[in-house]
Structure formats: structure tokens, C-alpha cells
Amino acid sequence: xxxxxxxxxxxxxxxxxxxxxxxxxxxxxxxxxxxxxxxxxxxxxxxxxxxxxxxxxxxxxxxxxxxxxxxxxxxxxxxxxxxxxxxxxxxxxxxxxxxxxxxxxxxxxxxxxxxxxxxxxxxxxxxxxxxxxxxxxxxxxxxxxxxxxxxxxxxxxxxxxxxxxxxxxxxxxxxx
Numbered sequence: 092x093x094x095x096x097x098x099x100x101x102x103x104x105x106x107x108x109x110x111x112x113x114x115x116x117x118x119x120x121x122x123x124x125x126x127x128x129x130x131x132x133x134x135x136x137x138x139x140x141x142x143x144x145x146x147x148x149x150x151x152x153x154x155x156x157x158x159x160x161x162x163x164x165x166x167x168x169x170x171x172x173x174x175x176x177x178x179x180x181x182x183x184x185x186x187x188x189x190x191x192x193x194x195x196x197x198x199x200x201x202x203x204x205x206x207x208x209x210x211x212x213x214x215x216x217x218x219x220x221x222x223x224x225x226x227x228x229x230x231x232x233x234x235x236x237x238x239x240x241x242x243x244x245x246x247x248x249x250x251x252x253x254x255x256x257x258x259x260x261x262x263x264x265x266x267x
Contacts, residue, residue, distance in 0.1 A: 129233070132163040133260040137253065156250065158236040160258035165230045167263050168210035170222065173236060173256035175201050176249055180239035185209060188229035208261070209234070215264045234258060 130136045138157040151157065162169045175181050175198050183205060185194040196205060208222045211230060218224065238253050240246055 129159050129161045132161045132231075133169060133258060135160045135256050135258045137250075137256075154240055156238040156240060156253055158238075158253055158256050160234040160256075161232075162209065162227075162234060162258065163231050164209065164211050164214070164227055166260060168208050168214050168216045168261045169234070170219070170259045170261050171207040171209060171234055171257070172204065174204045174252050176238060176252045179241040179249065180237075182237045183207075184235045184237075185225065185227070186233045186235065187227060188231040191228070193228060194225050216261045217264060 136159050138159065141151040141153045141155065141157070160169070160171065171183070173183065180198055182195060182197040183201075184192055186192050194207075194209075206219060206222045207225050208216065208218055209225045209227050209232075210216060212226055236253065236256055238249060240249060
């Protein structure tokens with residue numbers, strides 16, 4: 092009986108360790124793999140239209156246009172700007188290194204354009220006048236723009252608007 096209890100305890104201990112590492116390591120591993128496929132960090136990448144073979148974005152929709160900006164805030168803040176298209180769904184979401192969504196806005200909440208400064212706490216950068224500060228819980232992450240293709244006839248104009256989105260690294264203010 093004692094031997095059986097020892098094996099059960101050992102199995103439970105191994106299961107607990109595996110469970111813990113699965114929950115803590117898997118999200119970061121997944122995000123790192125996804126970001127490596129996106130392209131250089133701190134730059135916007137406008138993805139091609141989704142096809143049956145598309146997998147640049149997890150579970151992509153053929154009705155949406157995607158633009159992504161993998162970021163690394165270790166050298167400064169990320170200035171994110173974009174025009175918001177009129178008459179269709181649009182959103183911007185920001186994810187941390189563990190795939191947690193920590194910021195989202197859509198076309199109902201933002202009119203005209205969006206101007207964000209994504210940064211780590213205690214980052215000292217010059218903020219543009221109309222820019223909103225967004226504190227990131229991790230140095231690495233991903234900004235994801237989604238735009239609904241509501242009408243195929245307006246695709247070219249919609250694509251032109253989404254291509255105005257920018258992600259630019261802003262270096263910290265020099266200290267004396």
C-alpha cells in the first residue's frame with residue numbers, strides 16, 4: 092500500500108510540474124514562433140489577402156485585411172498611428188509576449204485616426220501632442236489591425252487606408 096501511495100504521489104508531482112510549465116511557457120513559446128514569421132520588429136507588415144493556405148495570423152478570416160507590427164520595446168517606445176476607415180469594421184489590438192490582449196479599440200470607439208505610444212513603464216520618451224500612452228506588460232508583443240472588407244468594389248480604397256498605418260520606434264530621451 093505504501094509503495095502504491097509513493098507512485099501516486101510521484102505521478103501527481105510530475106503532473107503538477109508539467110501542468111505548471113505548460114501554462115507558463117507555452118504562451119510565450121507560441122508568441123515567439125508567431126512573431127518570427129511576421130517579419131522585422133517595430134515595423135508594420137500588411138498581410139496579403141487571406142486564402143485557404145494563409146496562416147500568418149492564427150485562424151484568419153477571408154473577410155478581413157490584417158496588418159501586424161511585432162514589437163520589441165527594449166530600445167524605446169513604439170509610436171503606432173493609423174487612419175480608421177469609414178463605413179466598415181476596424182480594430183487595433185495589442186498583445187503581450189504571453190499572447191494576452193491588453194489593449195483594444197475599434198471603429199465605434201475611434202473616429203478619424205488613432206495615435207498610440209506603446210511603452211514599458213518608466214520609459215522616458217517625448218510624447219506627441221495627441222498620442223495616447225499604452226503601457227505594455229512585456230517588452231515584446233504584437234500590434235494587430237483588422238479591417239473588414241464589407242464591399243469588394245471598395246477594396247482598393249480600403250487597402251489604401253490600411254496601408255497608412257505605421258509603427259515606429261521612438262528612442263528614449265537622453266539623460267544628462
